[in-house]
Amino acid sequence: DAGVIQSPRHEVTEMGQEVTLRCKPISGHDYLFWYRQTMMRGLELLIYFNNNVPIDDSGMPEDRFSAKMPNASFSTLKIQPSEPRDSAVYFCASSMDREDEKLFFGSGTQLSVL
Amino acid sequence: RKEVEQDPGPFNVPEGATVAFNCTYSNSASQSFFWYRQDCRKEPKLLMSVYSSGNEDGRFTAQLNRASQYISLLIRDSKLSDSATYLCVVNQLYDMRFGAGTRLTVKP
Numbered sequence: 773d774a775g776v777i778q779s780p781r782h783e784v785t786e787m788g789q790e791v792t793l794r795c796k797p798i799s800g801h802d803y804l805f806w807y808r809q810t811m812m813r814g815l816e817l818l819i820y821f822n823n824n825v826p827i828d829d830s831g832m833p834e835d836r837f838s839a840k841m842p843n844a845s846f847s848t849l850k851i852q853p854s855e856p857r858d859s860a861v862y863f864c865a866s867s868m869d870r871e872d873e874k875l876f877f878g879s880g881t882q883l884s885v886l
Numbered sequence: 887r888k889e890v891e892q893d894p895g896p897f898n899v900p901e902g903a904t905v906a907f908n909c910t911y912s913n914s915a916s917q918s919f920f921w922y923r924q925d926c927r928k929e930p931k932l933l934m935s936v937y938s939s940g941n942e943d944g945r946f947t948a949q950l951n952r953a954s955q956y957i958s959l960l961i962r963d964s965k966l967s968d969s970a971t972y973l974c975v976v977n978q979l980y981d982m983r984f985g986a987g988t989r990l991t992v993k994p
Contacts, residue, residue, distance in 0.1 A: 807984075815930070877929035
């Protein structure tokens with residue numbers, strides 16, 4: 773299995789630009805999570821999906837952030853407009869089902885907003 | 887108060903040493919517990935689950951104390967390759983909360 777695949781690995785953009793991060797979960801996993809990691813705040817859960825349906829988005833910082841999961845094999849996290857304080861590593865993770873809570877993380881996207 | 891608290895370290899220990907990390911959590915309704923390992927500039931990876939009765943995986947031992955709301959990780963005979971950040975994770979119905987991590991450096 774290829775594991776959770778994220779793209780791009782690195783993204784450098786200017787303030788005000790739209791940023792789209794992509795994730796392909798492990799096949800057969802019902803849950804997909806988006807996390808953000810910074811030195812100051814550690815790993816924060818932004819949103820998670822179950823069977824493509826958003827379950828909890830209370831961690832999404834503000835309306836500039838949106839996430840979609842159009843099918844079982846693809847999810848996006850979009851920031852529009854981006855701000856320097858959005859600079860962080862964004863991880864996508866997937867998990868098989870409710871009984872098996874183990875998270876498998878992608879390699880992350882290092883986002884720098886200048 | 888943070889929901890999951892860990893001593894950030896760093897812990898600098900020689901090879902072969904035994905080292906222990908603790909993690910406290912505030913939500914008494916938390917249901918499951920884990921330790922993840924994160925290498926520098928890499929993604930977190932599951933190290934082990936933590937069961938109520940305590941569990942061992944080779945040189946690693948995890949314990950849970952629900953009454954005092956803390957979990958621990960013990961590493962025996964530490965190796966250079968154990969150098970990483972260890973993240974405590976507390977879960978309640980998929981609301982998985984990560985601690986900030988404890989950084990461990992094992993030196994020759």
